[in-house]
Every structure is written in C-alpha cells, then in structure tokens.
Amino acid sequence: MNIAVISYSYTGNNEALAGSVAKALSAEHIQISEARSRTMGSIALDMILSRTPLVHPAPETIGNYDFILFFGPVWMGHVAAPLRVYLKYLKSHPQRYGFLSISGGADGTNPKLTGDLRKRAGADPAVLIDLHIADLLPNSPKTARKDTSAYRLTDGDINQLTHTMMKKLREVI
Numbered sequence: 001m002n003i004a005v006i007s008y009s010y011t012g013n014n015e016a017l018a019g020s021v022a023k024a025l026s027a028e029h030i031q032i033s034e035a036r037s038r039t040m041g042s043i044a045l046d047m048i049l050s051r052t053p054l055v056h057p058a059p060e061t062i063g064n065y066d067f068i069l070f071f072g073p074v075w076m077g078h079v080a081a082p083l084r085v086y087l088k089y090l091k092s093h094p095q096r097y098g099f100l101s102i103s104g105g106a107d108g109t110n111p112k113l114t115g116d117l118r119k120r121a122g123a124d125p126a127v128l129i130d131l132h133i134a135d136l137l138p139n140s141p142k143t144a145r146k147d148t149s150a151y152r153l154t155d156g157d158i159n160q161l162t163h164t165m166m167k168k169l170r171e172v173i
C-alpha cells in the first residue's frame with residue numbers, strides 16, 4: 001500500500017513523531033509549511049474564525065497515495081488549521097485517511113475531533129489516535145496547559161509513542 005504521512009507542527013512535537021512513524025511504516029513523510037509565519041494570535045484567529053491558511057505543498061499532492069496519515073497538533077479542541085485544505089481536498093477526492101496527534105491533554109480528551117474531521121473531510125477517519133503529553137508527565141500537581149504546551153518530546157517519548165501508534169495502525173493498514 002502506498003502510504004503518505006503528512007505532518008504539520010508548530011513547536012516540533014508532531015513533526016518528530018510523524019517522522020518516526022513514517023520511518024517505521026517505510027512511508028513517505030511530507031512536511032507542511034506555511035506561507036505566513038505562525039503566531040499564537042494567528043492560531044486563535046484561525047480557530048475562532050475557522051480560516052484556512054495558505055500552505056505548501058498543494059493539496060493535490062495527497063492524491064497520489066492509497067492511505068493518508070495526517071499528523072498535527074490539536075488547537076482549541078480541533079484539528080490545527082494548516083491541515084484544513086488537505087481535509088477539504090478529501091471531500092471531493094475521497095481516500096482512506098487517518099488523523100494522529102500528540103496533543104496536550106491537560107483538559108482531558110478532545111471529544112470534538114471526530115466531528116471536526118467528518119465535517120471537513122466528508123468522511124470519518126479510518127483511524128484516529130490522539131495521544132497526550134499530560135500522560136507523559138507526573139500527575140501531581142495536576143498538569144496545567146502551560147506545562148503541556150511547553151513540553152518537547154524526548155527521544156524516549158518518541159520511541160514509546162511510535163510503538164503505541166504502530167500497534168493501532170497495524171490493525172487498519
């Protein structure tokens with residue numbers, strides 16, 4: 001099967017994990033970059049106004065694969081805005097896809113993710129794996145958003161998370 005791992009990352013976590021999973025799958029890893037530099041302010045505006053930022057490569061790039069595995073952060077409970085144009089492409093060019101993320105998890109699970117993916121891609125993902133930084137950190141005192149947002153995955157974390165993701169991915173690939 002011709003699998004593409006396509007990742008967007010603001011602070012590096014999802015890029016590092018996507019690279020490791022792509023290697024384990026012997027899949028191509030495509031990294032998304034943005035035309036404008038990203039700030040906390042533009043994250044908030046894109047998410048609140050549901051804007052779709054300009055990104056590279058063009059969405060047609062994913063048309064060459066049988067299975068697309070998207071990686072990216074969760075922002076404000078939803079898939080990060082830079083992945084939107086690719087999800088929209090799937091609406092007119094249906095393909096099997098999955099969404100994988102290492103998100104913060106300081107406020108628990110992200111229950112709106114499936115609905116967001118369904119709305120934007122026009123179909124449910126074949127696999128959705130949302131792992132949490134909060135589960136990598138000691139639980140006492142209670143993990144705060146600022147702790148998860150400041151956390152950068154270590155090599156050990158990446159190995160452990162890759163193993164967890166690969167176990168689930170093998171069930172669907």
Ligand SMILES: Cc1cc2nc3c(=O)[nH]c(=O)nc-3n(C[C@H](O)[C@H](O)[C@H](O)COP(=O)(O)O)c2cc1C
Pocket residue numbers: 008009010011012013014015040043044072073074075076077078102103104105106107110133148149150
């Ligand atoms: C503005 C902002 C909003 C966020 N919202 C959420 C959220 O709703 N749920 C969650 O689990 N994590 C949330 N996070 C945490 C990120 O998903 C987490 O830090 C992720 O690992 C960052 O990935 P990256 O390094 O690939 O950019 C948020 C982070 C930022 C900066």
